[in-house]
Amino acid sequence: MFGGPITYATDLSGLNENPVNASPGTGTAIVIFDDVAHTLRVQVSFSNLLGITTASHIHCCAAPPSNAPVATQTPFFTGFPIGVTAGTYDHTFDTLLDATYRAGFITSSGGSAAAAEATLAAGLAAGEAYLNIHTDVFTGGEIRGILAPVPEPGTFVLAGLALAGVFLRRKLVRN
DSSP, X not given: OOOSEEEEEEEEEXXXXXXXOOOOOEEEEEXXXXXXXXXXXXXXXXXOOSSOEEEEEEEESOOTTSOOOBOBSSSBOTTOOOSOSSEEEEEEEETTXXXXXXXXXXXXXXXXXXXXXXXHHHXXXXXXXXXXXEESSOTTOSEEEEOEEOOOHHHHHHHHHHHHHHHHHHHHHHO
């Protein structure tokens, strides 16, 4: 579908929840989706939660700030730190395994892990997926963030070269 790894990132906060909450909790998440290797790497760091963690997952597919159904395994990612107010997490999932997804997401996506992979990929690309951390104080979610694509370093180089070309052309035209 996309041809290799795409990196998505977000800042996690209570202000990103729906409904918004006043949690002092913060965090960051990086999700690397690779449709060639069929992997989903999830990296999360969080702190200052008011409650202790009870769940964590990716929700998909609804336009922000709407709430979306859970796409990935429930109630929490394999190995995610549960029962804490701060922590880090790094795990790579096989996107062709049913265990990577919530059963209902597989069903609603067409009935297979491959279909769920395609649905999640499309949701991520459309900006309709978010990572959420739930706690015992905020059972609907204490901190979350919309996953947005991170431009590749080459994008900045090309943009810089194009901008330099525009300025050079303007200078030459004026002279």
